[in-house]
Amino acid sequence: MLDWLFGGSGKRGEEARPLLRGAPARVEPITLRVAMVVHDPVLEAHGGRRLHEHFGWHNPDGLARQYIDDLRACSGGLARYEVVEHHVVDGYPPKVDGFVYDDAEYLRCWARRGGFHQPDAADYHRILAEFGLTSKVLAGAIDEVWLFAFPYAGYYESHMVGAGAIWCNSPPLAGGEACGRRFVVMGFNYERDVGCMLENFGHRVESIMAYVYRNHRGERNLWERFTRYEQRSPGRAECGNVHFAPSSQADYDWGNPRSVLSRADAWYAFPDLSAPPREMRAAEWGGGDMRAHHLWWLDHLPRVPGSTDGVLNNWWEYVLRPDRAL
Numbered sequence: 001m002l003d004w005l006f007g008g009s010g011k012r013g014e015e016a017r018p019l020l021r022g023a024p025a026r027v028e029p030i031t032l033r034v035a036m037v038v039h040d041p042v043l044e045a046h047g048g049r050r051l052h053e054h055f056g057w058h059n060p061d062g063l064a065r066q067y068i069d070d071l072r073a074c075s076g077g078l079a080r081y082e083v084v085e086h087h088v089v090d091g092y093p094p095k096v097d098g099f100v101y102d103d104a105e106y107l108r109c110w111a112r113r114g115g116f117h118q119p120d121a122a123d124y125h126r127i128l129a130e131f132g133l134t135s136k137v138l139a140g141a142i143d144e145v146w147l148f149a150f151p152y153a154g155y156y157e158s159h160m161v162g163a164g165a166i167w168c169n170s171p172p173l174a175g176g177e178a179c180g181r182r183f184v185v186m187g188f189n190y191e192r193d194v195g196c197m198l199e200n201f202g203h204r205v206e207s208i209m210a211y212v213y214r215n216h217r218g219e220r221n222l223w224e225r226f227t228r229y230e231q232r233s234p235g236r237a238e239c240g241n242v243h244f245a246p247s248s249q250a251d252y253d254w255g256n257p258r259s260v261l262s263r264a265d266a267w268y269a270f271p272d273l274s275a276p277p278r279e280m281r282a283a284e285w286g287g288g289d290m291r292a293h294h295l296w297w298l299d300h301l302p303r304v305p306g307s308t309d310g311v312l313n314n315w316w317e318y319v320l321r322p323d324r325a326l
Contacts (some may be wrong), residue, residue, distance in 0.1 A: 029077060158184055158203065161179055260280060
C-alpha cells in the first residue's frame with residue numbers, strides 16, 4: 001500500500017472547516033475501502049507535466065485527503081474511507097462509442113472551450129473491467145470506486161452499479177445488473193475543489209434518501225421535512241437541500257443575507273424533532289462558501305441508533321452502504 005493511502009485522521013484541513021455542532025455518532029463507524037482511479041495524462045510535449053500540473057488544477061491526492069477528512073468530520077466520525085487501491089493512468093477515459101482523446105486534441109478543445117467529443121459519456125463498463133473493480137467489489141476487497149479526471153471526462157457525479165441499483169443523481173449503470181452487489185462510483189473533477197466533491201456526495205444523499213422515503217406520505221416523510229427551505233415552504237424551513245440553504249431564494253444562493261425561522265437545530269436531537277424554530281442567517285453555514293454549507297448540511301443528517309416508522313435513525317447507513325441497507 002502506498003504510504004499516503006489512509007482513512008481520514010480528522011486532523012487535516014480543519015482550519016478550512018466551519019464549527020460542526022453535531023454530536024459524535026452513536027452508532028458503529030462504517031469503514032469503506034475505495035479503489036481510486038485517476039486519469040491524469042503526462043504531457044510529453046509540455047515538459048512531461050501531468051495535466052493537472054500543466055493547468056494548475058488541484059492535485060487529486062490532496063483532494064482525496066480533504067474529502068476523506070471532511071466526511072469523517074461531518075458524520076461525527078462515522079464515515080471512515082480508506083483508499084486501498086490507487087491507479088494513475090497516463091491517458092484519457094474511453095467514451096461510450098470508443099473514442100479516446102490524445103493530448104493534442106484535448107488541449108485544442110480546452111483552449112477554445114469547445115469542440116469536445118460527443119457523446120461525452122465515459123464507458124464505465126470498460127473502465128471497471130480494466131481494473132477488475134466489479135469482481136473486487138463482489139469479493140469484498142473494495143466497497144466503492146472514485147474516478148478522478150478533468151473537465152469533459154464524461155463522468156457522472158455519482159453512479160450506482162449492480163443488481164437493484166437505483167437512481168443516484170444518474171440512472172443506474174445499464175447492463176451492470178450482473179454484479180450482485182450494489183455499489184457507488186463517484187466521479188470527481190480535479191479542476192474543481194473539495195466543495196464540489198461534497199456537492200457530488202450531497203446529491204448522492206438526496207437521491208438515496210428520497211428513495212428510502214418514497215412510500216411515506218405527508219409529515220411521515222421525514223426526508224421531505226429535512227429538506228424544507230423558506231422559499232419553498234414559507235415559515236417552515238428546516239435544513240434545506242444541497243442547492244438551497246434555509247434562506248436561499250435561488251440555486252446556489254447559500255449566502256443570502258436574509259434571516260429566516262428554521263428548525264434545523266431539531267435534527268441534532270433526532271428522532272426528537274420537537275425543538276422550536278429560531279432565527280438563522282447565512283453565517284451559520286459559511287456565509288456563501290460552498291464547502292462550509294455542505295459540511296453544515298451533512299452534519300445535520302441523523303446518525304443515532306434505532307428506527308422510526310420503519311426507517312433507520314442512522315441515515316448514513318443508507319448513503320454509505322446501499323448494498324446492505326436499501
